[in-house]
Amino acid sequence: MPPDAPFDVELLIEARWVLPMSEDLPTLADHAVAIRAGRLLGPWPIAIARQRVNAQRVLRLDHHALLPGLVNAHNHAGMSLMRGFADDLPLMTWLNEHIWPAEAAHINPGFVADGTRLAIAEMLRSGTTTFADMYLAPEAAADVIGETGIRSQLCTPLIDFPTPWAEDFGTGLARTEALVARCQDHPLIGLAFGPHAPYTVGDDSLKRLREARERLDLPIQMHVHETADEVEQSLREHGKRPLRRLFEAGLLDARFQAVHMTQIDDEDLAIIAETGIQLVHCPQSNLKLASGFCPVERLRAMGVNIALGTDGAASNNDLDMFDEMRCAALLAKGVSGDAAALPAMATLAMATRDGAHALGLGKRVGQLREGYEADLIAVDLDELNTQPVHHPASAIVYAMNSRQVSHVWVAGRPKLVEGELCDIDVQELKRMAAARQRAMSHTRQQGEAQ
Template sequence: MPFTAPRDVELLIEARWILPMSDGLPTLEHHAIAIDGGHLLGPWPISEAPQHVRPARTLHLTHHALLPGLINAHNHAGMSLMRGFADDLPLMTWLNEHIWPIEAAHVNPDFVAAGTRLACAEMLASGTTTFADMYLAPEAVVPVVEAAGMRAQLCTPLIDFPTPWSMDFESGVRQTEALQARLGHHPLISLALGPHAPYTVGDESLNRLREAREHLALPIQMHVHETRDEVDQGLAKDGKRPLRRLFDAGLLGPHFQAVHMTQVDDEDLALLRETDTAVIHCPQSNLKLASGFCPVARLQAAGITVGLGTDGAASNNDLDMFDELKTAALLAKGVSGNAAALPAMAALALATRDSAKALGMSDRRGQLREGFDADLIAVDLEGLNSVPVHHPASAAVYAVQSRQVSHVWVAGSARVAASEFVGLDRQALLEEARQYEHALRPVAGNVTD
């Protein structure tokens, strides 16, 4: 076999453990992985790495686990400024009487940008490198995501009534077309169509959505079957469950991301499986709004892709994916009555490989594999709450706190190093959040005690 000289690379990371999250590849001990040109090389045993690469710099992480960057598959990042604004309310009361009124009165591009800046910092600090965002003024989110150096799928808000972003559904579609033309092939940002929910999008708009999907070749993310009441209202109005209505409109498929899905009967399960539609699970938001429980174990047993999202900070109230995946693992056991449902490695897959698949990114993200995007995180497992480490996946799911994320790379660029932000001003973010806290205080004071 001919000798191949080691390749010059930017960075070699030597770690106590690597969790590649690839099918058939176990947890690796004392392995290294390289970053060069925004992509990954390896992994290899640490002793063998010099045969493959000659790094300009080597980082030794002696009690850390390397994982793919976490992927938050559903978020409303701009709503971070509404954290704690209207707590302890059911979904429709929360939306109709509090969230939509404050959005109409206060939300503008500056508000969205400020909320997203705060959200991006919170997500990076807790190990999220990619997020799907469904909120107003997506054009204002673009420079914020660029400045944070994260990746995002921006789901443009489409709804039948006027919002601060669009006058109606059709104007939202036109603005989506314009934003797509502006972004082109952006290295960090992709677009999706973001119709709000079946109960806020009429049949004519669903037909327009199908046309837009075909014309723009964009995925669709939509809240579907979030509550039992939504399903009951759909049956009363249309004589069919909302998911069936979407199927009849020709909208379901591998490009469709159905968020929440707390109500799943046998017909729903068959439609999801037949169309290869993905489900995005948001357990903490569903619990807080008393919306119901997504049957994750049942969906996975049927071969349906399930990703994980936090939803917005206004209904969660944080964007911590480690906290979310722990909740998902525990809830799956309680809902199914099976302690083996969603074990630790499967819970980590929800937040990495499976979320990447749900968002149509599985060919380049969600795993630590040769040639994949260099989006990865390091988690320090030497904490009083996480030792001894008998199984690093178990530690990461059931014991780790997000403050143990020590390093974050996106496209090979460090965004967090030794638990400190790279390129973000923590103090400025705190001060900006406080300004909005004071501005909204009179309104918030009228909502909850």
């Protein structure tokens, strides 16, 4: 083929704006990207794109912004069936008296599969193309991920006491190893260890976790410093803060994903700087459970990479990353006392490029760059609430709602077209959710009657 001859692509997408989310590229007006064999080409100015490619199909989006698919860096997808089950309670009351008893009564692979399917539909509808999941029965979640075609990091649930998934921590490690063997060649699924929290994992288990990590070479995602009570309990029992325990256990490095981190002092900051751990910020869940505030702007000033997550629908109560972005941006300003804190483009980076980096996917997704996997979304900014559009990033973070997501692609495959989910039966999902709600309500009523 002559050097200047156009090349064949499956799809050319021409948009009013393209937000590549690459540090070297600003927002681009009237640009296009192409999809070929599940990967991205471009971006180019539209006139140049038309010369560069022969497209089987051209999608013209005159009022839209194209951006990378959103990365929800922390979720408990199977818990979507517990949305609204136990609201307006502090974390430990919520866990000990409501969530863990409900899990003991209801959790099985079928429940987790149904909850995960509901969660994935919600996430795809609202522009999320990658999510990190930490929940029971990850084998069932893996099956649903394979069916729906979303990208995921599955964090296997590791905890010292018995759960519906594993009898103890050691059993959980063995099941993790089996799941790694099963999913190692899956193009959309990565695995991580998911130890619940320092207060549910003892020192012996932390040692076993370090040994397993060295053997399996997996990242670790863990709830850390979620509440002040957690830190105080650790000081009483161990004489040190939880992050210090994890540091001394040899677990903290650039592949450790610390979720929440609402309680941070100078000692913690020094450990974070030394180890280069990833932080996952879940502002709405933290606010709803009154857990505290992650000092995002102070951490950003140190160069710490911070991703964004929704947490589960049982404590949020939605999986809408656009909602999460707005909350994160506003909260950062309020906590820091600086209206310039966490500007719109930095907030978008947390939900795309920085989230991908935190999950170890930064060279594959999270940016619209040539050769990256074609995980991208289009958002329609031609709505009253986003008019006029002076700055697309500002409109997306501060004014847009997720119903304006019009198109979603994962690995080049369409998952949402003109606002309608592909290959997902929404009405069947609603019927399933209603049936699960009735069953949980019946069990609760029986318990209250005894």
